[in-house]
Amino acid sequence: MDYIKLLEDAGALLRGHFLLTSGLHSGRYIEKFRILENPRLLEKFIQRMLELSVDVDWVVGPTLGGAIIAFELARIMGVKSAYSERDGEGRILRRGFDIKEEDAILIVDDILTTAGSIKDTIKSIEHGKILGAVVMIDRSTGYIDMDIPIHSVLRYPIENYRVEDCPLCKQGLSLTKRGGSNGQRI
Numbered sequence: 001m002d003y004i005k006l007l008e009d010a011g012a013l014l015r016g017h018f019l020l021t022s023g024l025h026s027g028r029y030i031e032k033f034r035i036l037e038n039p040r041l042l043e044k045f046i047q048r049m050l051e052l053s054v055d056v057d058w059v060v061g062p063t064l065g066g067a068i069i070a071f072e073l074a075r076i077m078g079v080k081s082a083y084s085e086r087d088g089e090g091r092i093l094r095r096g097f098d099i100k101e102e103d104a105i106l107i108v109d110d111i112l113t114t115a116g117s118i119k120d121t122i123k124s125i126e127h128g129k130i131l132g133a134v135v136m137i138d139r140s141t142g143y144i145d146m147d148i149p150i151h152s153v154l155r156y157p158i159e160n161y162r163v164e165d166c167p168l169c170k171q172g173l174s175l176t177k178r179g180g181s182n183g184q185r186i
């Protein structure tokens with residue numbers, strides 16, 4: 001499957017000159033909700049995520065995108081899903097999810113950039129055995145230090161630039177603000 005074409009056709013892969021919430025600039029941006037809003041489209045990623053998954057008792061994802069994916073994957077696998085929600089700077093499992101010590105867990109997420117939300121999700125899980133993580137798109141560029149295996153449907157590194165090093169600034173391209181759920185943290 002040509003996942004890049006799929007993203008382009010859905011308007012999920014933007015090219016231009018973007019200001020990210022981190023303050024960094026980039027020449028490409030993945031608008032993940034163009035996929036998450038479309039169950040038929042998301043299904044194409046979910047099918048591949050399923051192939052990359054191991055048998056578990058729980059699929060756990062960080063809100064909001066990871067939670068949607070966790071639900072879908074768990075539905076097909078016939079297991080339970082849990083959602084790791086923001087709690088200050090970290091994440092927390094609320095809602096009384098009864099994950100037992102002997103339960104096997106898979107972590108899922110939409111876009112992997114620095115693995116921050118996956119790390120926070122792992123920290124929020126107090127019981128069970130985390131076997132690995134599967135993400136829809138891995139757009140990271142550097143080395144990510146994790147002690148569980150991470151698989152991705154699409155590996156699509158996107159370079160971020162500091163303002164002073166940004167080649168797009170040097171070309172004088174106008175800047176568009178993107179990212180961070182439009183400033184909201186959920």
Ligand SMILES: [Zn+2]
Pocket residue numbers: 017025026163166167168169170
């Ligand atoms: Zn720039």
